[in-house]
Amino acid sequence: MAVGFRTLSRAFAGPAARQFRAATTRALPAAAQTRWHSSKHPKNFEAPTTEELDELRERVQEFTRREITEEVAAATDKSNAFPNEMWEKLGEAGFLGITADEDVGGLGLGYQAHAVVMEEISRASGSIGLSYAAHSQLCVNQVQLNGSSEQKQKYLPGLISGKTIGALAMSESGAGSDVVSMRTSARKVDGGFEINGSKMWITNGPDADLIVVYAKTEPDKASKGITAFLVETKTDGFGCARKLDKMGMRGSNTGELTFDSVFVPDANVLGKVNGGVRVLMEGLDLERLVLSAGPLGIMQAALDVALPFSHQRKQFGSPIAHNQLVQGKLADMYTKLQASRAYTYNTARQVDEQGIIRTQDCAGAILYAAERATECSLDCIQLLGGMGYVEEMPASRLLRDAKLYEIGAGTSEIRRMVIGRAFNKEYAGT
Numbered sequence: 001m002a003v004g005f006r007t008l009s010r011a012f013a014g015p016a017a018r019q020f021r022a023a024t025t026r027a028l029p030a031a032a033q034t035r036w037h038s039s040k041h042p043k044n045f046e047a048p049t050t051e052e053l054d055e056l057r058e059r060v061q062e063f064t065r066r067e068i069t070e071e072v073a074a075a076t077d078k079s080n081a082f083p084n085e086m087w088e089k090l091g092e093a094g095f096l097g098i099t100a101d102e103d104v105g106g107l108g109l110g111y112q113a114h115a116v117v118m119e120e121i122s123r124a125s126g127s128i129g130l131s132y133a134a135h136s137q138l139c140v141n142q143v144q145l146n147g148s149s150e151q152k153q154k155y156l157p158g159l160i161s162g163k164t165i166g167a168l169a170m171s172e173s174g175a176g177s178d179v180v181s182m183r184t185s186a187r188k189v190d191g192g193f194e195i196n197g198s199k200m201w202i203t204n205g206p207d208a209d210l211i212v213v214y215a216k217t218e219p220d221k222a223s224k225g226i227t228a229f230l231v232e233t234k235t236d237g238f239g240c241a242r243k244l245d246k247m248g249m250r251g252s253n254t255g256e257l258t259f260d261s262v263f264v265p266d267a268n269v270l271g272k273v274n275g276g277v278r279v280l281m282e283g284l285d286l287e288r289l290v291l292s293a294g295p296l297g298i299m300q301a302a303l304d305v306a307l308p309f310s311h312q313r314k315q316f317g318s319p320i321a322h323n324q325l326v327q328g329k330l331a332d333m334y335t336k337l338q339a340s341r342a343y344t345y346n347t348a349r350q351v352d353e354q355g356i357i358r359t360q361d362c363a364g365a366i367l368y369a370a371e372r373a374t375e376c377s378l379d380c381i382q383l384l385g386g387m388g389y390v391e392e393m394p395a396s397r398l399l400r401d402a403k404l405y406e407i408g409a410g411t412s413e414i415r416r417m418v419i420g421r422a423f424n425k426e427y428a429g430t
């Protein structure tokens with residue numbers, strides 16, 4: 001039996017899971033599965049089949065229809081507060097450890113599956129999707145990829161069940177795009193390190209129990225003097241100075257964090273001392289890839305609103321969708337979504353099936369999807385006319401949420417720079 005069947009069935013225990021298992025087993029001979037021994041996947045990872053991914057998508061849709069209704073999404077936006085009971089619900093559904101080892105509670109399903117879950121959650125609520133990714137990709141997957149077996153055993157079960165909340169902190173108020181210029185320091189002391197400094201714009205920061213924190217262990221060595229740490233937020237000296245009031249992604253709690261002589265034991269160094277930049281940069285590729293599914297979900301949500309509206313709304317005696325100018329907008333929204341979707345899933349398939357992580361495609365997928373999502377949500381507002389401009393409809397929330405993806409996880413300008421530099425590397429010496 002394929003790993004995917006076992007793992008998915010654990011998440012979706014019950015009659016529905018049995019049906020799923022039977023259907024996909026019938027549809028696909030074992031030989032059609034790709035077994036890939038990649039350093040970015042759990043041991044014995046088998047890339048999921050199209051049928052498994054479709055089935056997973058349906059399961060996530062069932063979850064979002066039940067748990068992340070439009071009322072929940074609107075209330076999360078209005079209150080600017082994450083519905084914290086959602087973490088354990090996401091955990092029970094199996095969605096918090098999509099890329100993690102099975103022996104710590106993960107599903108070991110890879111990056112296409114993670115993108116599917118991210119897309120569908122973001123379709124229901126952009127801000128719940130962003131917090132989801134900060135937890136399941138930025139924190140859980142970084143621990144999965146770089147953690148020792150002790151660290152994984154200690155932290156992943158709690159994170160994957162949703163009993164604890166994760167985050168990742170690299171940005172600082174003076175070090176965003178130029179993140180390796182960070183000033184937060186980690187000084188060696190007896191038995192560990194003492195962290196001092198602050199971090200800015202940290203998703204889930206106000207709620208997190210465990211944060212992957214990057215700090216300078218040897219400030220004179222610039223990028224070669226950065227180390228990643230696993231910081232428990234209950235440690236003395238840790239604080240969240242404030243929760244940020246944002247234009248969008250409201251309810252995805254974002255914080256400014258302070259570290260006042262926070263002691264972190266040697267056992268909580270993630271990766272190697274002074275090896276943090278490798279952890280950071282490799283993490284960024286996969287982070288950009290999985291996060292690119294966020295704007296996909298927002299584009300789909302824009303179509304979910306605009307398509308029925310433009311077929312129901314009548315002006316001049318017929319549905320507005322019968323006007324060619326309106327059809328043009330709908331066609332542009334649809335093709336932008338489909339092109340972005342193809343880019344994201346094709347890049348994720350390469351990672352899952354061949355173990356190839358192309359920096360320019362991870363950056364390219366989110367660059368393309370993010371800008372298209374802003375355009376699609378603007379078109380959605382325009383198609384709704386006056387109703388697009390009032391908060392009774394979700395169109396303005398979609399625009400406010402979409403814009404974040406041109407800034408967070410590296411701005412569009414930096415993504416273009418990353419793509420250009422990847423080509424420079426390929427062409428060096430030719």
Ligand SMILES: Cc1cc2nc3c(=O)[nH]c(=O)nc-3n(C[C@H](O)[C@H](O)[C@H](O)COP(=O)(O)OP(=O)(O)OC[C@H]3O[C@@H](n4cnc5c(N)ncnc54)[C@H](O)[C@@H]3O)c2cc1C
Nearest residue numbers: 168169170171176177201202203407408409410411413414
């Ligand atoms: C809602 C939200 C959530 C976030 N979550 C996290 C998180 O969980 N963890 C975390 O560590 N960080 C997080 N961030 C931080 C985010 O990654 C940074 O905001 C982002 O990298 C940009 O950095 P900056 O804000 O300092 O902008 P700056 O670097 O100051 O950039 C300002 C402008 O200058 C442009 N610019 C800068 N350098 C160049 C250049 N060389 N060439 C061309 N243009 C350039 C930028 O593109 C941008 O338009 C989050 C941010 C937001 C808004």
